[in-house]
Amino acid sequence: MDALIQFFQEQGSTLALKTWEHLYISLIAVLLGILVAVPVGILLTRINRAADTVIRIVSIIQTFPSLAILAFFIPILGVGKVPAIVALFFYSMLPILRNTYIGIKNTDRNLLEAGRGMGMTNTQLIFSVELPLAIPIIMAGVRVSTVYLIGWATLASFVGAGGLGDFIFDGLNLYQPELILAGAIPSTILALLADFILGKVEKKLTPTTKSTHYETA
Amino acid sequence: MLTFENVTKIYSGSKKAVNNLNLQIEKGEFICFIGPSGCGKTTSMKMVNRLIEPTEGRILIDGKDIMKQNRVQMRREIGYVIQQIGLFPHMTISENITLVPKLLQWSKEKRRERAAELIKLVNLPEEYLDRYPQELSGGQQQRIGVLRALASNPPLILMDEPFGALDPITRDGLQEEFKDLQKRLGKTIVFVTHDMDEAIKLADRIVIMKDGEIVQVDTPDEILRNPANEFVESFIGKERLIQTKPDVTTVGQIMNKIPATVHKEETLSTAIQRMKEKRVDSLLVIGDDQTLEGYIDVEDIEENRKKSTLVGEIYETELYKVKEDSLIRDTIQKMLRRHTKYVPVVDEQNRLKGIVTRATLADLVYDSIWGDEDDN
Ligand SMILES: Nc1ncnc2c1ncn2[C@@H]1O[C@H](COP(=O)(O)OP(=O)(O)OP(=O)(O)O)[C@@H](O)[C@H]1O
Ligand SMILES: [Mg+2]
Numbered sequence: 001m002d003a004l005i006q007f008f009q010e011q012g013s014t015l016a017l018k019t020w021e022h023l024y025i026s027l028i029a030v031l032l033g034i035l036v037a038v039p040v041g042i043l044l045t046r047i048n049r050a051a052d053t054v055i056r057i058v059s060i061i062q063t064f065p066s067l068a069i070l071a072f073f074i075p076i077l078g079v080g081k082v083p084a085i086v087a088l089f090f091y092s093m094l095p096i097l098r099n100t101y102i103g104i105k106n107t108d109r110n111l112l113e114a115g116r117g118m119g120m121t122n123t124q125l126i127f128s129v130e131l132p133l134a135i136p137i138i139m140a141g142v143r144v145s146t147v148y149l150i151g152w153a154t155l156a157s158f159v160g161a162g163g164l165g166d167f168i169f170d171g172l173n174l175y176q177p178e179l180i181l182a183g184a185i186p187s188t189i190l191a192l193l194a195d196f197i198l199g200k201v202e203k204k205l206t207p208t209t210k211s212t213h214y215e216t217a
Numbered sequence: 218m219l220t221f222e223n224v225t226k227i228y229s230g231s232k233k234a235v236n237n238l239n240l241q242i243e244k245g246e247f248i249c250f251i252g253p254s255g256c257g258k259t260t261s262m263k264m265v266n267r268l269i270e271p272t273e274g275r276i277l278i279d280g281k282d283i284m285k286q287n288r289v290q291m292r293r294e295i296g297y298v299i300q301q302i303g304l305f306p307h308m309t310i311s312e313n314i315t316l317v318p319k320l321l322q323w324s325k326e327k328r329r330e331r332a333a334e335l336i337k338l339v340n341l342p343e344e345y346l347d348r349y350p351q352e353l354s355g356g357q358q359q360r361i362g363v364l365r366a367l368a369s370n371p372p373l374i375l376m377d378e379p380f381g382a383l384d385p386i387t388r389d390g391l392q393e394e395f396k397d398l399q400k401r402l403g404k405t406i407v408f409v410t411h412d413m414d415e416a417i418k419l420a421d422r423i424v425i426m427k428d429g430e431i432v433q434v435d436t437p438d439e440i441l442r443n444p445a446n447e448f449v450e451s452f453i454g455k456e457r458l459i460q461t462k463p464d465v466t467t468v469g470q471i472m473n474k475i476p477a478t479v480h481k482e483e484t485l486s487t488a489i490q491r492m493k494e495k496r497v498d499s500l501l502v503i504g505d506d507q508t509l510e511g512y513i514d515v516e517d518i519e520e521n522r523k524k525s526t527l528v529g530e531i532y533e534t535e536l537y538k539v540k541e542d543s544l545i546r547d548t549i550q551k552m553l554r555r556h557t558k559y560v561p562v563v564d565e566q567n568r569l570k571g572i573v574t575r576a577t578l579a580d581l582v583y584d585s586i587w588g589d590e591d592d593n
Binding site for chain 2: 121
């Protein structure tokens with residue numbers, strides 16, 4: 001307990017800073033992931049033939065060791081936050097891309113036909129039918145991505161991007177298990193928190209399919 | 218209103234799904250497409266709103282080639298109902314009903330008003346407008362599906378087995394309701410079904426298809442009475458052909474072939490004599506060659522006894538007559554409506570062939586009620 005208090009006294013502000021860095025790196029990566037993967041996922045549903053190939057390629061990228069990807073970007077983007085974010089962004093893509101693709105692809109064909117037959121344009125179909133109905137699946141992808149990314153972001157410290165990984169690496173180098181914990185515990189809490197908040201967001205975004213109150217006839 | 222001109226559809230690499238379809242549909246007509254699975258009903262229908270594009274031929278709506286119009290715009294002017302109902306689960310009933318009006322950018326108030334107006338047509342309470350589709354029964358959902366097609370008041374509505382997924386009782390009710398609605402609103406309807414009962418009940422004309430081609434296009438009566446070939450017969454079903462027999466009995470089959478007549482050259486006293494013999498108060502007046510000229514009844518003779526001597530001088534020419542191949546059903550209706558006691562039956566050359574009297578009808582009714590027992 002004393003050790004903990006002492007740790008907070010000595011490292012409190014560093015902890016806050018690192019946590020912020022950590023969050024910042026992961027969230028930017030996820031946001032970029034959403035911005036790219038959702039439209040690409042939708043696009044893939046329109047060009048059936050290419051879809052499989054693209055999903056397969058992204059899956060392969062996903063199997064690369066994260067450390068290797070980080071290292072790969074050093075010669076191209078140097079060290080620091082940018083290569084870390086780019087690498088993590090790649091990682092966030094697959095779950096979002098795949099879920100978007102599946103979610104949109106699974107839209108009830110009858111609804112699409114009804115919509116098209118009534119004179120909805122392609123864009124109208126995407127935005128008022130396919131996307132709203134696919135939200136729960138897409139959001140599940142976003143949640144998984146975010147949770148993973150917050151974990152993986154600890155590796156970002158390896159390329160000098162900062163974040164809670166700094167504590168863990170220091171702890172490993174200096175044989176100080178409490179430093180390792182100081183990195184691991186907050187990142188776990190962040191992940192759980194992110195999952196919780198995104199769960200709420202998902203609820204909010206998911207369109208209603210039931211009226212909350214009506215008199216039973 | 219809607220014309221198919223040599224329309225052919227070949228799906229890539231397969232045989233002809235629809236082959237050289239020619240059909241003219243009039244405004245306000247209720248047309249049913251029927252035929253075995255895979256015969257091209259859906260394909261024919263979807264070519265109208267261009268969900269499927271014809272390989273060859275033209276489809277015209279009000280004389281305009283649909284391929285030359287804006288596809289999206291055109292679809293908004295055609296009602297469309299699919300078998301699987303296809304209501305959007307994330308939109309309220311009101312939003313579902315007024316989807317096309319929304320696409321057409323009607324104001325929110327106008328849309329709401331329209332939704333309220335429509336839901337009354339199918340006897341559902343207005344509160345349902347704020348519910349979601351999954352909170353309604355299947356039958357209620359399909360009613361909404363139909364209303365959705367009516368929302369922007371399109372003159373033409375396409376329906377692909379709209380009642381197919383419903384239980385028989387619900388379906389029956391909806392058919393009645395819908396036929397009634399169609400008559401009131403005067404819509405032109407193209408309706409796909411594989412249920413002959415449904416087609417007979419709803420259609421003004423039935424289009425029977427087989428292997429992508431039209432086998433017969435006719436009114437339900439005509440199809441029952443004169444199936445074009447064995448295929449149509451088997452498709453209608455033997456049972457139904459027997460069942461509908463009383464309906465398709467012709468006047469020729471049941472008429473009295475020896476009516477009481479008098480030649481116009483005969484005298485009034487001959488006429489009155491014959492009435493007495495035959496115990497009738499009226500005679501059909503014929504000319505040479507059995508042509509029907511008119512009739513004469515006992516009052517006519519009574520009034521003119523002193524002035525005239527020949528039937529030809531006083532007989533009445535105004536009379537209602539039918540052909541041998543007229544349906545007895547229609548004839549009965551007309552007799553009742555006109556309060557006539559009999560109807561003479563003539564051939565194409567107006568030669569008298571027989572007579573249908575109220576007594577004949579009594580026989581017919583007797584046969585249809587007791588006839589079966591007599592046979593056994
Ligand atoms: N998209 C498609 N691609 C290839 N062939 C098709 C396609 N749609 C239909 N067909 C074929 O075209 C023919 C006619 O199909 P269609 O759907 O018009 O039949 P249908 O009369 O509506 O049948 P059902 O009563 O089963 O609905 C069938 O042989 C079917 O297999
Ligand atoms: Mg079909």
